[in-house]
Amino acid sequence: MTRSLGGAELATSIRDDASVAAAALTDLGIRPRLAVVLATDDESTAWYVRSIAAAAKRTGILCDIVDLGASATTGQLHGTLVELGHDPDVHGIILQTPLPDGTDLDALREAINPAKDVDGANPVSLGRLVARLPAFAPATAQAVIALLDHHGISPHGRTAAVVGRSTVVGSPVAHMLVQRNATVTVCHRHTTDLAAGTRDADILVVAVGIPGLIIADHVADGAVVIDVGTTATADGRLLGDVDAAAVDGRADALTPVPGGVGPVTTALLIAHTVDAAATQHAQTRTDSVLAGFRSGV
Ligand code: ADP
Known part of the structure; x- marks a missing residue:
């Protein structure tokens, strides 16, 4: 008999840890938020995105499904990714594939803010992973x-x-x-x-x-x-x-x-988002301290 290597128990423990950290961040006024960008009618993708949203809900983080529809263009997707990359209330971004025929996936991956790249899709993240530097792994x-x-x-x-x-x-x-x-x-x-x-x-x-x-x-x-x-x-x-x-x-x-x-993947996406929210929060605080320091010089 072949043993079954289930992922449910591990997924629960990853989500439980993420949930404790998410609650602590929420107490500080930072509610971790994940944005999932998609542009397809594909059924596997819909299934996967639903599982991410459900895991986010269970962990106490916000999850926005940004559905641009199956006829979205590279320009529309690019604009959305850049906007989300600048939005201080969004901490994690996932660009869901497949995308409509003819869209430039490489350019879109590069448009994901690396600090929010919780699924390691930007080539910067992949390069850092291969170079054994800290990065969000896919x-x-x-x-x-x-x-x-x-x-x-x-x-x-x-x-x-x-x-x-x-x-x-x-x-x-x-x-x-x-x-x-x-x-x-x-x-x-x-x-x-x-x-x-x-x-x-x-x-x-x-x-x-x-x-x-x-x-x-x-x-x-x-x-x-x-x-x-x-x-x-x-x-x-x-x-x-x-x-x-x-x-x-x-x-x-x-x-x-x-x-x-599957369940471990979705749990890790949530954990990465909490991690990204904490890092961005710390960065914002550092930036504000530095801004004060510089203005005093
Ligand atoms: P995923 O995102 O799940 O990795 P992709 O569609 O991006 O899926 O990639 C599928 C991968 O499977 C490709 O690397 C391709 O080379 C590989 N592949 C496709 N068909 C075969 C096959 N018959 N035997 C081995 N590898 C295959």
Whole structure:
């Protein structure tokens, strides 16, 4: 039997800690506020955004869903992100993908104020992460590592395979695993023999978005498998990238979908927002002290 590596318990503990900090900030007159910008009718996205809003509510932080509609332009999205970046009452910003065809995602990511980039989407955040400098890591990538930690699975000295190389999940996860001293293979859509890349890995992380892509042939006996995939079906179910029935008994452990990486990701987004609110508050106080100091010189 393959163990199920659930994320609910970890998500609750992250939210509980965030909730205590959020209440303390609220007492100081700072109510942490997250803005989620979206421009799609995609059902998986709607599901995910609802889960973020629910987690925010449970933690006592504010969450604005800024829905610009499926025909939003780069200019509109850019203007909104810049405005939110300047708004002192907004502490965290998430730009939700997918975006309408033809929008310039790279330019939009760069428009997210790095101090509020709670999902590590700005290339500045990613660069700092790779350079091992303090930054908000993409929440999904961090959730993968947090789940391993929580379940006592150390990547140190182990082999890991990451399927998917997106800048929001696959690439940062691969870097974070290397930083945890794993030896990492990255597979992607041009990998000709996927099983050859994955079947010797002690830890297999799959972030592709193709339900059931991973079957027993891809998995080493006793591997730990982290399924990041979340594809929503028309009848409201959520499917992972791993065929759980096919790998049952072969993998030592597998994260469920839903209920694995997802809840930890949303909890981390909330925790990052509280963190960002605290940092911005401290910065504002420092700025005001410095302003007073300079005017006295
Ligand atoms: P996400 O944001 O969930 O990471 P993306 O759509 O941005 O998803 O990226 C999907 C990733 O999956 C890409 O890096 C792509 O190369 C990888 N991928 C797509 N199809 C396959 C496949 N058949 N085998 C391996 N990797 C794949």
